[in-house]
Amino acid sequence: MSITLSDARIVTPDGVHHGWLTIEDGRITHVGRGPAPGNGRGLEGRIVVPGFVDIHVHGGGGAGYPAGSEEHARRTIAFHREHGTTTALASLVTAPLDHLKAAAGTLASLCAEGLLAGIHFEGPYISAARCGAHRPSLLRTPSAAEFAELIKAADGHARMFTLAPELPGALDAIRECVTSDVIAAIGHTDATFEDSMAAIDAGCTVATHLFNAMRPLNHRDPGPITATMLDDRVTVELVNDGVHLDPAVIDLVLRAVPATRVAFITDAMDAAGMPDGDFDLGSMKVEVRSGVARLAGGGAIAGSTLTMDAAFRRGVRTNGLTLPEAAQVTALTPANALGLAHEIGSITTGKYADLVILDDDLAIKGVMKRGSWITNP
Ligand SMILES: [Zn+2]
Structure with missing residues (x-):
């Protein structure tokens, strides 16, 4: 037709x-x-x-991927599609291995249907010092055997692992990702600049929500932010919701890093598109007040309530991007990060x-x- x-x-x-x-x-x-x-x-x-490509999203419309339910996953996909996301990974959060394997199996069947572009494991191999909204007691040390199990559970649809490269065994895990054609992303990390460069040399190609849940940039301690902004092999994710990052920080990144290496993401959780209330992010309780998601009791920021169309609008109105530049960071760059730029973006x-x-x-x-x-x- x-x-x-x-x-x-x-x-x-x-x-x-x-x-x-x-x-x-x-x-x-x-x-x-x-x-x-x-x-x-x-x-x-x-x-x-072009349809938006979201490489980091947990939920929306009152449902999410970490719950491991097919019905929740379908609702999440439908919600974000209405907001213009035509390609997305499904991001899980730190959970017991058995839960992650089961959730990956459920999501894999939706990937096979063409509803999702793959599965993103955010944790459990992340830093306790930078765990954000991930449950500290469930964090693990990278192990090649466990990586292989999770990748197998995803049945060919594991597409990204966010991990902290300073953990023992992390560089081997990154190499395992590369071998398995899975994107290794630096995130939730206390890595030094040197740790970060070793990770990039081992094959890391994405920085997970740059600035958030990572060692901050200091002029004598440049850390993962400087390493990933400077290195042409890395795509940096930005949560452009006006909450995770000050607009001036988005401007700084957009001037320092070519748009071909900047991907806007939502990092949205179940509360996106919903009224304020109480929600779950994996096993953690999250309170959403005035659209800002935090761990219950006023704790760490716990995902966002952002959608890709809103991120696009902020890019144009707040950050002064042209329409082609806004399309680049919401579609073509993330498509390229996924290796799909020949088909979409x-x-x-x-x-x-x-x-x-x-x-x-x-x-x-x-x-x-x-x-x-x-x-x-
Ligand atoms: Zn996330």
């Missing part, structure tokens, strides 16, 4: 063009400027950006028609995945 969308402001890597695009069998087959040849579905000049002939339609206020009017409307504009 062929669909033509016309009278659109199409955001491509090389600029915004008023024009049209054609979709056949789920893929973009033509992108043209000016009036469409023949009849098209007119979009009244609305903005079309930009409005380019040959790629899947994963599209988000925005109005002048950058509010979502439509979402398409592989040529099928999730929300019809």
Whole structure:
């Protein structure tokens, strides 16, 4: 089936063009400027950006992945799709190994259905000093055997491990990730600059929520923040919700690191899209007040209530990104981090028609995945 969308402001890597695009069998087959040849579905000049790619998300719409329930996972996927996320990893949190294996098995079947791009294990191989909202008593020391078990439980769909490279055995674990075609991410870490460089040399390619839950940047102790910002092999994740990072810190990173290495993530938990209340993040109790998620009792920030469309809007309005730059950090860079940039992440002939339609206020009017409307504009 062929669909033509016309009278659109199409955001491509090389600029915004008023024009049209054609979709056949789920893929973009033509992108043209000016009036469409023949009849098209007119979009009244609305903005079309690539579907968002979220490489770090735990939940949303009152449900989440760490619970290990298929029904919860489907609700989470549906919630974020309505907010423009057409590709996502499912992020777990620190839990007993048996629980992680069972949850990974459940999520693997949804990956096989094409609903998820893979599973992200955030923990349990992280620093007790920087564990954030992860339960300290469940943290573990990396072991190659355990890594192999978790990867096996994910049935070919493990895509990322966030770990602290300063832990004993971590460098071997990173090499195990590389061998298994799983992204190793530096995060929840007290690593020094030297520890971080060793991790990057061993194969780490992502910094998990840069600045959050990691050794801070000090002028005589540059730490993982400096190492991952400087090294061209690493993509840095940013939670652009106005809570995790001051807007000036986002600006600093965006000036220091090329957009080709910056990925906005949500790190959202179940409370995204829900009224304030009490929620679970894995085995931890989380209170959400004024949209900010913290461990019960006013503790550490515990995930976010962000959605990718809101992160996109903040990037443009608060951080002054152009539309192509905002599309880069919400779609193409994270797609590239996943090794999927040949299929998704930009409005380019040959790629899947994963599209988000925005109005002048950058509010979502439509979402398409592989040529099928999730929300019809
Ligand atoms: Zn997280």
